Each structure stands twice: as C-alpha cells, then as structure tokens.
Amino acid sequence: MTRTRHLLSGLVALVALLLGMASTASAASTTRADSEAAPVRVMPLGDSITDGFNVPGGYRVDLWQKLVAGGHEIDFVGSQANGPGNLGDRDHEGHSGWTIAQIDSNIESWVKTYTPDTILLHIGTNDMYGGDPGGAPARLATLIDRITAQAPDAHLFVATIVPLAWGDQTVRTFNAAIPGIVQSRADAGKRVHLVEMYSKLTTADLADGVHPNATGYSKMATAWYDALLSVPGSIGDDSTPVPAVERRPAAALS
Structure with missing residues (x-):
C-alpha cells in the first residue's frame, strides 16, 4: 500500500x-x-512632398531602407501607393496640391480605416501660396487636435516645412509657430513630437524651388528616422533613445 x-x-x-x-x-x-x-503601422501624411513629386517615392524610399536596415518591422499605410522598386512598401497618404484644410477634411476617415500607430505629418507648403498663410498655424493646430482625438495612442510627428525658393519669410513665420503648437499638446499629455525639418534643407536641395531633389528627400528621410529613434515605441518597443528631437525657439528659425 x-x-x-x-x-x-x-x-x-x-x-x-x-x-x-x-x-x-x-x-x-x-x-x-x-x-x-503585426508591424508598426506608419502613415506618411501630407502633400506632394510626401507623395514624392520629382523623385518617385520621395523621402519614403530612404526612410524605408533605414528602417529595414535598423531591423524595424514597419508597415507604411494610407490610401495612396507609388514609388520605385527599391521602396518595399509604397503606401502613404500624400496628396499633391493639398492644403492643411483638405487633409483635415479627410483625416478622420483615413485614421479610422488604416489605424496608424505613428503618423509623419509634413503639411502647409500649399497654404503658403493661398490667400491666408497667416491662418495656417491655427489650421495646423486644428488638424493636430483632430488627429490626437481620433488616434490618442498614436505618435504624431509634426515637421516644420522645408524651405521655398520664394516667400521665405512667410515660411519662417509659419514654422516659428509650430514648436509652440506642438509643445502645448505635448504638455497636455498628447503623443505629439516636433521635427525640425526646415533647417535640414536649403534651397540648393530643391528641384524646382518647392519640391526637394533626391538629396533633399534623403535629408528628410534622415530627419524623420532620427526623430522616430528619439521616441521609444514609435517604431516598436526596441526603439533606441537618441538625443531628443530639436525644439528650437522661434528665434532659431530666423
């Protein structure tokens, strides 16, 4: 027993x-x-500069290659798709000729459809041509608030716009307002981050005075990539912190 x-x-x-x-x-x-x-869903968002006018794929080509080389699992998302063969994922939300208001009118449906984890926003260049460039900062603030309300858990990277060969002071005035807009949202607990893009390019990096050439788009890709690396979780849990994205005072843009 x-x-x-x-x-x-x-x-x-x-x-x-x-x-x-x-x-x-x-x-x-x-x-x-x-x-x-599932890979991190990244939405490149903006106008023809996001679409890649003059250089098919624009900054998305070099950015994609940097992300892949860094071992990051990324899924570009959006209703548009274009680019060369060396761009592994051609999806994006760049619309040639569009203004801030036009992006704002469609963003809720895009965010709902594609559920991005991270958004790369470069918008405002076409507003510099319009009759109310002075109202562009308020329109950008409204767009940012709409995005953060629709996707509160997503990381939103907001870039100052690249230079224009004409009307530089108009661009500088718009860009000077962006750090404060971003900072106030960040202070309120929103996942909004500034990317200082303007200072990364010069008019020599423009193909036609408006859109970057290949060198300019490559510089944009580097700026986006560095910004993404500076925010852990924006491209996966293995993001490695590097010095924070520049938050230059308005005076630094002059």
Missing part, C-alpha cells in the same frame, strides 16, 4: 511537472508571438 501511494505521488508529481513544462512552453510561444506581432 505504501509503495502504491509512492507510485501515485510520483505520477502526480510527474504530471505536474509535465503540465508546468507545457505551460512554460506555451508562455514562451505567446511571448515569441507577441514579439513577432
């Missing part, structure tokens, strides 16, 4: 051990599955 009890106890212990091993294996499998979960 004692031997039987010992055998039963041994069997119970063995079963418990096997169950424990199975549970551990299952947990490990779940952890691996989680680590290999």
Whole structure:
C-alpha cells in the first residue's frame, strides 16, 4: 500500500511537472508571438512632398531602407501607393496640391480605416501660396487636435516645412509657430513630437524651388528616422533613445 501511494505521488508529481513544462512552453510561444506581432503601422501624411513629386517615392524610399536596415518591422499605410522598386512598401497618404484644410477634411476617415500607430505629418507648403498663410498655424493646430482625438495612442510627428525658393519669410513665420503648437499638446499629455525639418534643407536641395531633389528627400528621410529613434515605441518597443528631437525657439528659425 505504501509503495502504491509512492507510485501515485510520483505520477502526480510527474504530471505536474509535465503540465508546468507545457505551460512554460506555451508562455514562451505567446511571448515569441507577441514579439513577432503585426508591424508598426506608419502613415506618411501630407502633400506632394510626401507623395514624392520629382523623385518617385520621395523621402519614403530612404526612410524605408533605414528602417529595414535598423531591423524595424514597419508597415507604411494610407490610401495612396507609388514609388520605385527599391521602396518595399509604397503606401502613404500624400496628396499633391493639398492644403492643411483638405487633409483635415479627410483625416478622420483615413485614421479610422488604416489605424496608424505613428503618423509623419509634413503639411502647409500649399497654404503658403493661398490667400491666408497667416491662418495656417491655427489650421495646423486644428488638424493636430483632430488627429490626437481620433488616434490618442498614436505618435504624431509634426515637421516644420522645408524651405521655398520664394516667400521665405512667410515660411519662417509659419514654422516659428509650430514648436509652440506642438509643445502645448505635448504638455497636455498628447503623443505629439516636433521635427525640425526646415533647417535640414536649403534651397540648393530643391528641384524646382518647392519640391526637394533626391538629396533633399534623403535629408528628410534622415530627419524623420532620427526623430522616430528619439521616441521609444514609435517604431516598436526596441526603439533606441537618441538625443531628443530639436525644439528650437522661434528665434532659431530666423
């Protein structure tokens, strides 16, 4: 009888051990599955500069290659798609000729449809041509608020716009307002981040006085990539913090 009890106890212990091993294996499998979960959904958002006018794919080409080389699992998302063969994911939300207001009119449906985790916003160039460039900062603020309300968990990177060969002071005035707009939202707990893009390019980096050439788009890609790396979680949990995205005072833009 004692031997039987010992055998039963041994069997119970063995079963418990096997169950424990199975549970551990299952947990490990779940952890691996989680680590290999869906890639981070990144929405390049803006006008023809996001679309890649003059240089197919624009900054998205070099940015994609940098992300892949860095080992980041990324899915570009959006209703538009174009670019060369060396652009592994051609989706985006860049619309040639569009203003801030036009993006604002459509952003809710795009965010709902594509559920981006991270948004790269470069918009306002076409507003500099219009009759109310002075109202562009308020329109940008409204757009930012709409995005953060629709996608509160997404990281929104807001860039100052690149230079124009004409009307430079108009561009500078618009850009000078952006850091304050971004900072006030960040202070309120929103996941909004400034990308100082204007100072990364000069008019020599423009193909036609408005749109970047290949060198200019490459510089944009570097600025976006550095910004993404500076915010852990924006391109996956393995993002490596680097010096924070520049938050230059308005005077630095003059």
